[in-house]
Amino acid sequence: MISDRDIKKLKELSRIDLGSKEEARIKKDLEAILGYFEKLKEVSVDGIEEMSFASEISVSAREDEETLSPPEIASQLVEAAPEKEEGYIKVKAVLQKE
Amino acid sequence: MSVINLGELSITRAGEMLHSGKVSARELVSMYLSEIEKENKGLNSYLEVFSDGAFAEAEKIDDHLKRGDQSLPLSGAFIAVKDNILIRGKTVSASSKILENYKASYDATVIKKLKEAGAVFLGRTNMDEFAMGSSTENSAYGPTKNPYDRERVPGGSSGGSAAAVASGLAVAALGSDTGGSIRQPAAFCGTVGLKPTYGAVSRSGLIAMASSLDQIGPITRTVRDAETIFNIIRGKDILDATSVEYPENKINKLSPIIGIPREYGLQEGFGMDKDVKDKFYEAVNIFKEHGYNIKDVSLRHTEYALAVYYIIMPAELSSNLARFDGVRYGLSERSATLLDTYINSRIKGFGTESKRRIMLGAHVLSAGYYDAYYARAQKVRTLIKKDFENVFREVDVLMTPTTPTPAFKLGEKTGDPLSMYLSDIFTVPANLSGVPAMSMPFGKVERDGKKLPVGIQLISPWFCEQSLFDAGKFLEKFND
Numbered sequence: 001m002i003s004d005r006d007i008k009k010l011k012e013l014s015r016i017d018l019g020s021k022e023e024a025r026i027k028k029d030l031e032a033i034l035g036y037f038e039k040l041k042e043v044s045v046d047g048i049e050e051m052s053f054a055s056e057i058s059v060s061a062r063e064d065e066e067t068l069s070p071p072e073i074a075s076q077l078v079e080a081a082p083e084k085e086e087g088y089i090k091v092k093a094v095l096q097k098e
Numbered sequence: 099m100s101v102i103n104l105g106e107l108s109i110t111r112a113g114e115m116l117h118s119g120k121v122s123a124r125e126l127v128s129m130y131l132s133e134i135e136k137e138n139k140g141l142n143s144y145l146e147v148f149s150d151g152a153f154a155e156a157e158k159i160d161d162h163l164k165r166g167d168q169s170l171p172l173s174g175a176f177i178a179v180k181d182n183i184l185i186r187g188k189t190v191s192a193s194s195k196i197l198e199n200y201k202a203s204y205d206a207t208v209i210k211k212l213k214e215a216g217a218v219f220l221g222r223t224n225m226d227e228f229a230m231g232s233s234t235e236n237s238a239y240g241p242t243k244n245p246y247d248r249e250r251v252p253g254g255s256s257g258g259s260a261a262a263v264a265s266g267l268a269v270a271a272l273g274s275d276t277g278g279s280i281r282q283p284a285a286f287c288g289t290v291g292l293k294p295t296y297g298a299v300s301r302s303g304l305i306a307m308a309s310s311l312d313q314i315g316p317i318t319r320t321v322r323d324a325e326t327i328f329n330i331i332r333g334k335d336i337l338d339a340t341s342v343e344y345p346e347n348k349i350n351k352l353s354p355i356i357g358i359p360r361e362y363g364l365q366e367g368f369g370m371d372k373d374v375k376d377k378f379y380e381a382v383n384i385f386k387e388h389g390y391n392i393k394d395v396s397l398r399h400t401e402y403a404l405a406v407y408y409i410i411m412p413a414e415l416s417s418n419l420a421r422f423d424g425v426r427y428g429l430s431e432r433s434a435t436l437l438d439t440y441i442n443s444r445i446k447g448f449g450t451e452s453k454r455r456i457m458l459g460a461h462v463l464s465a466g467y468y469d470a471y472y473a474r475a476q477k478v479r480t481l482i483k484k485d486f487e488n489v490f491r492e493v494d495v496l497m498t499p500t501t502p503t504p505a506f507k508l509g510e511k512t513g514d515p516l517s518m519y520l521s522d523i524f525t526v527p528a529n530l531s532g533v534p535a536m537s538m539p540f541g542k543v544e545r546d547g548k549k550l551p552v553g554i555q556l557i558s559p560w561f562c563e564q565s566l567f568d569a570g571k572f573l574e575k576f577n578d
Binding site for chain 2: 050
């Protein structure tokens with residue numbers, strides 16, 4: 001039910017990779033879990049809305065105003081990054097020369 | 099100072115002792131720390147103990163009390179905090195390698211509220227990685243043991259919190275519940291565990307797992323303590339747009355009608371343990387004998403809840419865990435390209451269960467499968483919620499076993515994720531529909547010569563936590 005191509009695609013989408021033993025195990029587990037989901041086909045869902053909000057009360061939006069946090073918050077957040085420079089988080093180049 | 103049995107101490111009782119001057123907060127902290135020192139090695143319920151911070155907070159409480167200040171509602175709350183709730187300046191790892199050295203830069207809203215109320219934080223507790231699991235065996239830092247039988251699991255994912263309270267290493271604890279992660283370990287460890295109504299408690303500062311299901315709640319020794327903590331942490335918070343103003347006392351009937359949903363393992367299936375079932379009916383009979391009206395009811399779509407949950411939860415968590423990329427914070431495996439940095443950091447940082455669920459989430463959301471899985475699950479979720487709306491027109495509280503069995507053995511289910519998932523079968527419907535639910539201990543069953551606690555789950559309509567506390571306090575008197 002889950003092909004090797006599916007697994008390859010899922011690894012790419014998930015930004016992970018697996019060792020061969022871990023991959024075989026996860027493939028087997030995913031098949032069992034997806035098999036369990038077949039159960040849902042028994043339920044008639046014609047005309048039923050998807051439940052997109054968990055809350056009874058509709059989600060509230062706040063005013064679209066600029067609020068400034070104290071500068072130390074920004075520096076603490078940047079501080080948590082593995083690589084930083086002059087108050088910025090440093091990231092490898094996304095586009096590379098061929 | 100008289101002898102104090104930490105294993106029997108409640109917030110209420112500790113508060114009374116502090117106010118009467120029988121013991122100081124500093125002395126109690128020192129008793130807790132020495133007990134943790136003695137017991138934690140075997141149990142592995144704490145990942146870190148906040149010795150210095152706890153003494154500093156205790157001294158503040160003692161100063162308040164010396165000045166005759168009675169304004170701290172939570173003096174007496176010596177609390178353990180699940181490792182996915184942020185405390186400013188402290189490490190918070192979600193029991194994952196990917197956050198091993200991450201320090202919180204702010205307090206979660208619940209922490210801020212508890213601090214203001216006079217709580218003392220003793221340490222952070224072990225859990226399944228990113229709250230994914232039902233046994234605490236998915237922690238990157240080793241499993242927690244059940245205090246009633248160390249060959250058994252404490253449940254999960256808030257297993258460290260439940261074990262700490264059960265063994266007297268904290269008077270209470272905070273956990274988080276996405277599909278049963280407060281109630282199932284509370285049941286396995288013989289403590290009280292509350293999953294509040296979705297939106298009742300701010301999730302700001304909780305490391306997100308599945309955002310439409312997550313709630314923070316207390317694990318305590320008494321129902322009254324759960325109520326005390328809940329009343330402090332609830333309420334609207336500007337930092338969590340899904341939190342709402344808590345409506346005051348919607349209903350409070352003197353003699354509520356209790357519904358027994360026949361689908362909760364009581365007729366057939368779900369691997370329902372006979373002894374647990376007997377205990378459950380013993381509890382039902384206590385209500386009956388004391389004049390409560392008991393009604394047989396049906397929640398028709400219960401058998402689909404677990405499948406719905408294991409589609410929606412991985413879908414949400416695969417998105418939430420995308421932020422762990424080796425760039426923003428946490429573990430970083432610097433590699434030749436940005437993509438390799440992402441992949442290598444995630445390979446090294448995530449355990450197998452995290453990888454499994456991230457891939458499952460990616461699968462159910464991917465083009466071609468979305469309608470078959472995710473969209474269908476969201477529709478069945480609507481039906482499950484409707485079941486609750488309908489049943490709460492007939493009854494005020496529902497009563498079910500919290501789990502089909504008592505605590506299982508370490509290693510028993512780690513080879514078969516689906517069988518692990520099935521231990522959440524009675525707890526996930528409350529998360530899917532957003533209603534509050536509480537597990538409380540009621541009696542014990544014997545396994546291999548050890549007495550293991552049984553949990554009874556009470557479920558009430560949205561924002562009617564008071565009904566849970568009222569029924570719970572009544573039943574609590576009969577717990578042996």
